Amino acid sequence: MSSRRSRSSGGASRISDEQISDLVAKLQALLPEARLRSNDRVPSARVLQETCSYIRSLQREVDDLSDRLSELLATADVSTAQAAVIRSLLM
Amino acid sequence: MASTSSSTTPAAAEVEERGRKRKRADGAGSTAAGGAEAQPSKWRTRREHEIYSSKLLEAIRLVRAGSSSSSGSGATRGRAVREAADRALAVAARGRTHWSRAILASRRRRFQAVRRARLRAPATPPSRHNAAASAAATGQGSSAPPLAEKARMLGWLVPGCRRLSFPTLLEETTDYIEALQMQVRTMAALAEALSAISANSSSGGAGSSNSSAA
Numbered sequence: 001m002s003s004r005r006s007r008s009s010g011g012a013s014r015i016s017d018e019q020i021s022d023l024v025a026k027l028q029a030l031l032p033e034a035r036l037r038s039n040d041r042v043p044s045a046r047v048l049q050e051t052c053s054y055i056r057s058l059q060r061e062v063d064d065l066s067d068r069l070s071e072l073l074a075t076a077d078v079s080t081a082q083a084a085v086i087r088s089l090l091m
Numbered sequence: 092m093a094s095t096s097s098s099t100t101p102a103a104a105e106v107e108e109r110g111r112k113r114k115r116a117d118g119a120g121s122t123a124a125g126g127a128e129a130q131p132s133k134w135r136t137r138r139e140h141e142i143y144s145s146k147l148l149e150a151i152r153l154v155r156a157g158s159s160s161s162s163g164s165g166a167t168r169g170r171a172v173r174e175a176a177d178r179a180l181a182v183a184a185r186g187r188t189h190w191s192r193a194i195l196a197s198r199r200r201r202f203q204a205v206r207r208a209r210l211r212a213p214a215t216p217p218s219r220h221n222a223a224a225s226a227a228a229t230g231q232g233s234s235a236p237p238l239a240e241k242a243r244m245l246g247w248l249v250p251g252c253r254r255l256s257f258p259t260l261l262e263e264t265t266d267y268i269e270a271l272q273m274q275v276r277t278m279a280a281l282a283e284a285l286s287a288i289s290a291n292s293s294s295g296g297a298g299s300s301n302s303s304a305a
Contacts, residue, residue, distance in 0.1 A: 055249070070169045
């Protein structure tokens with residue numbers, strides 16, 4: 001029924017609920033929360049909310065890491081940076 | 092020692108890139124399902140090496156710029172590192188996703204001009220947004236109002252994804268989250284390695300390697 005409604009909007013993409021729930025499930029699988037994974041019937045709104053907060057926390061983590069890296073790099077020279085990269089690759 | 096290491100690192104990166112391009116060509120030649128399956132793992136394996144080499148260049152340039160000009164406070168430098176890291180991440184996405192294109196586009200155009208335009212723009216787009224959202228909601232019938240609100244929040248968080256349809260937004264978010272996870276892993280590993288190396292050098296144990304590097 002929802003797909004029949006979509007014919008009014010140009011019909012370029014008939015988006016089914018199944019497709020959407022599939023994408024939401026994939027998104028849910030990425031989230032670190034174990035409690036979300038336990039249920040199959042997690043409401044999509046909750047998944048989206050968790051996703052928003054997760055993205056924000058990830059971005060904050062990147063900010064902190066980049067601050068830390070800038071401090072570390074300020075005292076390091078080029079060869080030390082290269083050595084660090086190679087070492088982190090091997091770890 | 093330093094010259095040989097610097098020559099091998101770009102060469103190794105080139106070899107990696109060639110191998111990855113072949114893999115991508117094979118992946119593209121196969122069906123779309125195969126490509127979609129390869130994508131989740133993409134952010135977890137070889138891409139990491141590619142983004143490492145580009146981050147190395149970024150890190151070295153920042154070190155040189157920071158040390159030569161002694162630019163401002165640590166916050167400025169931290170933000171510069173963050174932006175360069177985001178740019179490297181977007182480049183690694185190879186322009187296949189909306190968010191990566193948005194990051195690169197905002198860097199290429201003049202920063203402040205875009206921001207000023209966006210500051211003025213919100214007067215008009217919200218009305219368009221509401222109209223578009225309501226039209227899309229009635230058209231697709233798949234995103235209920237509370238979902239649409241959360242979806243709009245997501246659209247704000249993910250760069251360049253404000254006007255996408257719901258399923259596209261979900262795909263972009265998935266890719267963006269994986270990319271962010273990889274970025275965090277990479278930077279954390281780099282920070283660990285750097286602190287370990289600086290700890291070693293400061294303790295004076297690696298005197299021989301320092302002299303051979305010079």
